[in-house]
Amino acid sequence: xxxxxxxxxxxxxxxxxxxxxxxxxxxxxxxxxxxxxxxxxxxxxxxxxxxxxxxxxxxxxxxxxxxxxxxxxxxxxxxxxxxxxxxxxxxxxxxxxxxxxxxxxxxxxxxxxxxxxxxxxxxxxxxxxxxxxxxxxxxxxxxxxxxxxxxxxxxxxxxxxxxxxxxxxxxxxxxxxxxx
Amino acid sequence: xxxxxxxxxxxxxxxxxxxxxxxxxxxxxxxxxxxxxxxxxxxxxxxxxxxxxxxxxxxxxxxxxxxxxxxxxxxxxxxxxxxxxxxxxxxxxxxxxxxxxxxxxxxxxxxxxxxxxxxxxxxxxxxxxxxxxxxxxxxxxxxxxxxxxxxxxxxxxxxxxxxxxxxxxxxxxxxxxxxx
Numbered sequence: 001x002x003x004x005x006x007x008x009x010x011x012x013x014x015x016x017x018x019x020x021x022x023x024x025x026x027x028x029x030x031x032x033x034x035x036x037x038x039x040x041x042x043x044x045x046x047x048x049x050x051x052x053x054x055x056x057x058x059x060x061x062x063x064x065x066x067x068x069x070x071x072x073x074x075x076x077x078x079x080x081x082x083x084x085x086x087x088x089x090x091x092x093x094x095x096x097x098x099x100x101x102x103x104x105x106x107x108x109x110x111x112x113x114x115x116x117x118x119x120x121x122x123x124x125x126x127x128x129x130x131x132x133x134x135x136x137x138x139x140x141x142x143x144x145x146x147x148x149x150x151x152x153x154x155x156x157x158x159x160x161x162x163x164x165x166x167x168x169x170x171x172x173x174x175x176x177x178x179x180x
Numbered sequence: 181x182x183x184x185x186x187x188x189x190x191x192x193x194x195x196x197x198x199x200x201x202x203x204x205x206x207x208x209x210x211x212x213x214x215x216x217x218x219x220x221x222x223x224x225x226x227x228x229x230x231x232x233x234x235x236x237x238x239x240x241x242x243x244x245x246x247x248x249x250x251x252x253x254x255x256x257x258x259x260x261x262x263x264x265x266x267x268x269x270x271x272x273x274x275x276x277x278x279x280x281x282x283x284x285x286x287x288x289x290x291x292x293x294x295x296x297x298x299x300x301x302x303x304x305x306x307x308x309x310x311x312x313x314x315x316x317x318x319x320x321x322x323x324x325x326x327x328x329x330x331x332x333x334x335x336x337x338x339x340x341x342x343x344x345x346x347x348x349x350x351x352x353x354x355x356x357x358x359x360x
Contacts, residue, residue: 001204002181023203024181025213026293027327033205057339064346079349106288108297113206117288137326137333144324144335146317147207150342153317155324156334159237163330166244169259 003143007051007091010043014077014091018067020145039071047089048104053096056141097129183323187231187271190223194257194271198247200325219251227269228284233276236321277306
């Protein structure tokens with residue numbers, strides 16, 4: 001999963017927490033699976049807004065640090081240049097190549113987790129990660145995460161086009177016989 | 181995002197569709213953001229079960245093909261060796277190194293998408309992708325996906341430990357001054 005820095009205003013101040021248990025709902029909405037103990041959850045519920053920032057691999061120390069210490073005790077906003085967008089209450093990380101500000105639209109309650117579903121209001125992308133005006137993940141270099149071994153990974157190479165490479169199997173009689 | 185093959189029994193037969201708009205909710209539950217037009221959605225609602233299978237990069241053609249054609253017309257189960265687990269109605273793909281059978285616990289309704297939230301009942305892993313008894317994503321070689329350029333990517337190298345590498349920033353006065 002992509003590792004993200006989730007931002008919210010908590011008790012009047014910007015705070016960030018590291019979350020990789022994210023999800024895509026539809027083309028404009030995303031989810032965050034956040035343990036209820038997180039300080040940030042309070043701020044998301046209070047303000048009804050949050051940000052999702054995608055750090056690149058060279059931000060691995062700062063990103064991991066935001067998952068090690070609580071905003072109750074440490075001012076993690078000091079690590080970054082923080083800015084605000086249209087929602088005014090969702091702090092964004094200038095150092096992250098991609099940042100999204102989100103409006104909370106639903107909370108799905110799990111025993112030990114709040115799942116926050118947010119609609120993306122604005123996406124900010126660093127010019128340096130664009131190719132022909134579109135985000136290029138080869139330039140973003142997202143920080144990927146696996147839970148089983150608690151590890152960070154790099155993104156590898158782009159090697160095939162979706163809705164395209166599978167066309168080579170079209171017309172194969174064993175797969176297309178049923179509807180005929 | 182990781183590309184998955186989602187399996188369900190539809191009209192009494194196993195069917196598979198390619199979905200990368202997935203999510204992790206809590207440690208035992210996952211989500212699928214699936215356009216309402218998909219044939220598979222009917223089967224998930226009817227049976228209350230589905231599977232999530234993680235193809236490796238060498239299954240890119242079969243995986244992409246399952247996103248190109250509809251189960252209404254084509255018997256996609258012919259592409260794979262299909263097996264069933266404890267739930268009996270969630271078809272699993274033997275060729276995928278990791279497969280999970282899931283019980284549907286909630287549907288979140290979006291204008292054009294059903295978001296299916298499922299509890300993972302059983303996970304099946306190919307012995308070949310284990311290291312010391314745990315799943316090793318370096319061996320799984322998951323098929324990653326980006327929507328912006330409709331591309332498949334490889335996983336790169338594992339390069340840092342989570343809840344660990346950030347410790348190097350602990351004790352930094354500028355970040356830890358606030359709570360004191």
